[in-house]
Amino acid sequence: MAGEASGDLHGSNLVKAMHRIDPTIHFYGIGGEKLRGAGVEIVANLSEMSVVGLTEVLSKLGFILKVRRNLKELLQKKRPDLLILIDYPDFNLSLAKEARKNGIKVFYYISPQVWAWRRGRIYSIAQCVDRMAVILPFEAPLYEKAHLDVRFVGHPLLDAVKRKYTRKDALKRFDLKEGKTTIAILPGSREGEVKRLLPVMLQAAEILEDRLPSLQFVLPLADTLAYDFVAGMVNQSSVDVTIISDDAYDLIGLSDIAMVASGTATLETALLGTPMIIVYKVSTLSYLIGRAVINIDTIGLANIIAGKTVVPELIQRDANPEAMADEVYDILINRSRMDAMKRDLLDVCEKLGSPGASQRAAELACEMI
Numbered sequence: 001m002a003g004e005a006s007g008d009l010h011g012s013n014l015v016k017a018m019h020r021i022d023p024t025i026h027f028y029g030i031g032g033e034k035l036r037g038a039g040v041e042i043v044a045n046l047s048e049m050s051v052v053g054l055t056e057v058l059s060k061l062g063f064i065l066k067v068r069r070n071l072k073e074l075l076q077k078k079r080p081d082l083l084i085l086i087d088y089p090d091f092n093l094s095l096a097k098e099a100r101k102n103g104i105k106v107f108y109y110i111s112p113q114v115w116a117w118r119r120g121r122i123y124s125i126a127q128c129v130d131r132m133a134v135i136l137p138f139e140a141p142l143y144e145k146a147h148l149d150v151r152f153v154g155h156p157l158l159d160a161v162k163r164k165y166t167r168k169d170a171l172k173r174f175d176l177k178e179g180k181t182t183i184a185i186l187p188g189s190r191e192g193e194v195k196r197l198l199p200v201m202l203q204a205a206e207i208l209e210d211r212l213p214s215l216q217f218v219l220p221l222a223d224t225l226a227y228d229f230v231a232g233m234v235n236q237s238s239v240d241v242t243i244i245s246d247d248a249y250d251l252i253g254l255s256d257i258a259m260v261a262s263g264t265a266t267l268e269t270a271l272l273g274t275p276m277i278i279v280y281k282v283s284t285l286s287y288l289i290g291r292a293v294i295n296i297d298t299i300g301l302a303n304i305i306a307g308k309t310v311v312p313e314l315i316q317r318d319a320n321p322e323a324m325a326d327e328v329y330d331i332l333i334n335r336s337r338m339d340a341m342k343r344d345l346l347d348v349c350e351k352l353g354s355p356g357a358s359q360r361a362a363e364l365a366c367e368m369i
Helices: 005-021 033-037 055-078 089-101 121-128 140-144 167-173 191-211 227-234 248-254 264-271 284-293 301-306 321-333 335-351 357-366
Strands: 028-031 041-045 082-086 105-109 131-134 150-152 181-186 215-220 241-244 257-261 276-280 313-315
Touching: 005 028, 005 033, 005 082, 005 105, 005 264, 005 357, 028 033, 028 055, 041 055, 055 089, 082 089, 089 105, 089 121, 105 357, 121 140, 131 140, 131 357, 140 150, 167 248, 181 191, 181 248, 181 264, 191 215, 191 227, 191 257, 191 276, 191 321, 215 248, 227 241, 248 264, 257 264, 257 321, 264 276, 264 301, 264 335, 276 321, 301 335, 313 321, 321 335
Parallel strands: 028 041, 082 105, 105 131, 131 150, 181 215, 181 257, 215 241, 257 276, 276 313
Antiparallel strands: none
């Protein structure tokens, strides 16, 4: 059960790997186009459930609860051999408890971020999950203390994040000009966060265009978003932005710097070695509640894995056009700062383990069937 775009990606790679081991396995559950393309029977689309922020959940709560009820009924009726959960903890742990009641084994792939907030959940997770596959090296010891069968499999993005083209070919494919400074805009994969962040990012782009010559802006479109939805906002800006619907990794990889919404995209950008700033903005109430319960100093995965601030984070009021433009401008003109960031991002990649996470996780899951 995947409730977000990153879960759709990682879940689809897991399903493909499991099918290589046993082509007869039938999958059904929550997902998006990637899981559907991998052969999963989709019973609820993740695009209708994915939100950022605690208070933002309220607008979709009725639908989310309805989907959860339907899935619990399916677990009782179909009694699958295995329930596979991918992150999305508040929703998925309820399903795990239902599966445990019905004698269905539970495999949890990609841990909830218990190291960031509500660490006490580790013990409740251990009571309803049979096996956990984690993707960050520091997560396994946390679950081992709760006597849960846990394995560190490496990060699946190491397999997924790859460039298809040379820089020259990519520039030609996207109709971009060599010699111009390319700035990528990544406003997120959910409509709500895009509505909050994209206008601000575009305003920052306008400021940068006034300060620096020869800029070109690109926007890799998340496959959870409609082109017209994003283009409608971009067209309200004076900045010329090239929106690309495919080959996002090539687009990010050729960029000189990126403005990135906090989330999986920050780690994807790090793996491509592209310097960035991280931007995060939710409702004031969500932010205040989050500050009260979150026990880490940084929110970007690259910074968390590095154990220090590798890339700047602009949060809430700091996520304004002027501050964003200032950070991007300083990184672009300060070569030593940019080179140091690239070295630190390389170190982050090395800490994530070796490729093959999806295959290792698939073997662990198939052992349980």
